[in-house]
Amino acid sequence: MARESTCRFAILGMLCREPMNGYGLRSAIERSVGHFWQESYGNLYPTLDRMAEERLVELDPEEPSQGGRVRKVYRVTTAGRAALAEWLRRPTLPHVERNELLLKLFFGAQVGSEDSLAHVERSRAEAEGLLATLRLIDEDVRQSRRNDPELAYQHLSIRAGLLGLEAHLRWCDEAHEALQRLTGSTKKRGSR
Template sequence: MARESTCQFAILGMLCREPMSGYDLRGAIERSVGHFWQESYGNLYPTLERMGEEGLVELDREEHSRGGRVRKVYRVTASGRKALAEWLRRPVLPHVERNELLLKLFFGAQVGPEDSLAHVERSRAEAEGLLAALRLIDEEVRHSREGHPELPYLHLSIRAGLLGLEAHLRWCDEARDAFQRLARTKVSTKKRENDERSSG
C-alpha cells in the first residue's frame, strides 16, 4: 500500500485510543508516532471527512469556541476498528528509503569534504535534539501507561527510534572523522603543490 493511503489507518489507530478532533489528531501523531511516521496535515482533514462518508468514523460531538468556530470531535466506528485490524494483519510492504543526506555524501567528491562535513554536523545536531525529545516521550509513556496492555507495543516502537538515533550519532562521529582527515589531506596536498610550483 502506498504511503499516502495509510493516513486513514494512522487516524483510525489514534481514534481507537480516544475521540479526537483533527487538531487533536495532529498533536497526537506528532507526540507519539512522529519520530517514525509523518503525515501531511493538508491530507489529514480531507481524509477524516472521507472516512466519515465511508462510515469508518463518526461525529462524537461538536464543541463551540468563543470565537464561534466549531470543533468537530470524531470517534471510530465498529467498521473502522475492523478496517484497522485487517490492515494491521497485512504483511508490511518493503520500504525504500529516500535519504537526501546519503545521496549528497555519495556524490560529495564533486565539491569536497568541507561541504559534506557541514551536512554531517547539521544532521548530528538534529539527531541529538530528536534523541533528547524521544527520551522524554519514552519516559512519559512508561510512567503514564505503566501496567497498560499497550505499553510493550508503544515501548518497542520508541525503542527502535532511540536505537536508530544512537546509531546515527555514532555514524556521524565516524563520518566527521573521515571528512576531517580528507580536509587535512586536501590542505596538505595543496600546500605541497604550491611549494613545488614556488621552487620550480
C-alpha cells in the same frame, strides 16, 4: 501494485485510543509516533473527510469551542476498527528510505569534503536533540501509562527510535572522522 495511503490507518489507530478533532489528531501523532510517522494538516483533513464518507469514522455531536466555532470531533466506527485490524494483520511492504543527507554525501566529491562535513555536523546536532526529546517521551510514556496494556507495543516503536538515533550518532562520528581525513588530504594536495 500501488501503495495504499497509510495516513488513514494512523488516524484510525489514534481514534481507537480516543475521539479527537483534526488538531488533536495531529498533536497526538506528533507526541506519540512523531519520531517515525508524520502527517501534515494538508493530508489529515481530506483523509478524515474521505474516511467519514466511507463510514470508517463518524463525527461526534458538534461541540462549540471557546471561540464559538464548532469543533469536529471524530470517533472510529465498527467498520473503521475492522479496517484497522485487517491492515494490521497484513504483511508490511518493503520500505526504501529517502535520505537527503546520504544522497548528498554520495555525490559529495562534486563539492568537496567541507560541505559534506557541515552536513554531517548539522545532522549530528539534530539527532542529539531528537534523541533527548525521545528519551523524555519514553520516560513520560513509561511513567504515565505504566498500567496500560498498549504500553509494551508502544515501547517497541520508541525503542526502535532510540536505537536508530544512537546508531546514527555513531555513524555521524565515523563520517566526521573520514571527512576530516579527506579535508586534510585535500588541503595537502592543494598546498603543493
